Amino acid sequence: MSSEAEILLKALRERGGCAKLPELAVATGYSVFRLLTVLNELLAVGAVRRDRVGDPLNPLSTTEWCVQEPKSKQEVLGSIEALIATPPLLKDAAELIAPLGIPVISSQEVLRNALCNTSTYFKLAVPYIDSTAYVFFTENCLSPKAEYKILLTGQREDKMQATLRILEDIRNYIPNVVYRAVDGKRGLHAKFLVVDGKYAAVFTFNLYYTHYVRNYDIGVVVRGSLVELLDKIFDYLWSRATQP
Missing domain, CATH: 3.30.870.10 (Endonuclease Chain A)
Structure with a gap:
């Protein structure tokens, strides 16, 4: 797992396990594009999940990303x-x-x-x-x-x-x-x-x-x-x- 992915997972856990892109951008200093790239990599391996909340017409700022802990x-x-x-x-x-x-x-x-x-x-x-x-x-x-x-x-x-x-x-x-x-x-x-x-x-x-x-x-x-x-x-x- 890349250092960027570890930083992003840490930021999610510090916010109770879930956060939206604007919060993650402030916490990590990453651009929205970089955040989405890393989040999609984590999504592909089952490390995070994507929950739809808020305004469906503005998904970038209203989509909540959550840590998905490895299953036993x-x-x-x-x-x-x-x-x-x-x-x-x-x-x-x-x-x-x-x-x-x-x-x-x-x-x-x-x-x-x-x-x-x-x-x-x-x-x-x-x-x-x-x-x-x-x-x-x-x-x-x-x-x-x-x-x-x-x-x-x-x-x-x-x-x-x-x-x-x-x-x-x-x-x-x-x-x-x-x-x-x-x-x-x-x-x-x-x-x-x-x-x-x-x-x-x-x-x-x-x-x-x-x-x-x-x-x-x-x-x-x-x-x-x-x-x-x-x-x-x-x-x-x-x-x-x-x-x-």
């Missing part, structure tokens, strides 16, 4: 609560993101926790599942009062029948599991789940044995506004899906 790591990372990794990647992923202070959990753990922590509804959108899904959905921790929705988002016809047999086996164990399928021609490649509208996970693995033991797959557990968005996307797709 936690603010930058936003709503990410954890990184998901399949077992072959688990150790390396943990070392890679250790400086960020984000925990790493296995793909199996995130699915098991989501199912067991559901109290109202569980929504899962995924292209493919195999018999390993039965293991997760027949855990004794599943709530008999919750609704578990599975949306198949990319099933090819040659795999659909095997998938349906697995889902029916699951339904025989826990009847409050329902499922639908998106038109195979309009499949969704993304995989995600939502739990009670409280948190969600977006990931790259299918519910396949090989994805747990061989593939390098990752994902994130998130909270906040992204959960509501994923909830709405699921409902949109569900409303346009059919019972296979």
Whole structure:
């Protein structure tokens, strides 16, 4: 950062964090042209923000410029609560993101926790599942009062029948599991789940044995506004899906 930029930021902070160009010109001795040049450089890197106040016909003297302090790591990372990794990647992923202070959990753990922590509804959108899904959905921790929705988002016809047999086996164990399928021609490649509208996970693995033991797959557990968005996307797709 240039010395001019540091002087300008200091002048803003001395005035409570915000000031208009005439005040800054007096405080720094810079011309309006020089002030605008430096302020726009700071604006480009997110160090200041520009607030419109006063007369819009006279923006140079009525625009207020404010210091925008750097965000903390936690603010930058936003709503990410954890990184998901399949077992072959688990150790390396943990070392890679250790400086960020984000925990790493296995793909199996995130699915098991989501199912067991559901109290109202569980929504899962995924292209493919195999018999390993039965293991997760027949855990004794599943709530008999919750609704578990599975949306198949990319099933090819040659795999659909095997998938349906697995889902029916699951339904025989826990009847409050329902499922639908998106038109195979309009499949969704993304995989995600939502739990009670409280948190969600977006990931790259299918519910396949090989994805747990061989593939390098990752994902994130998130909270906040992204959960509501994923909830709405699921409902949109569900409303346009059919019972296979």
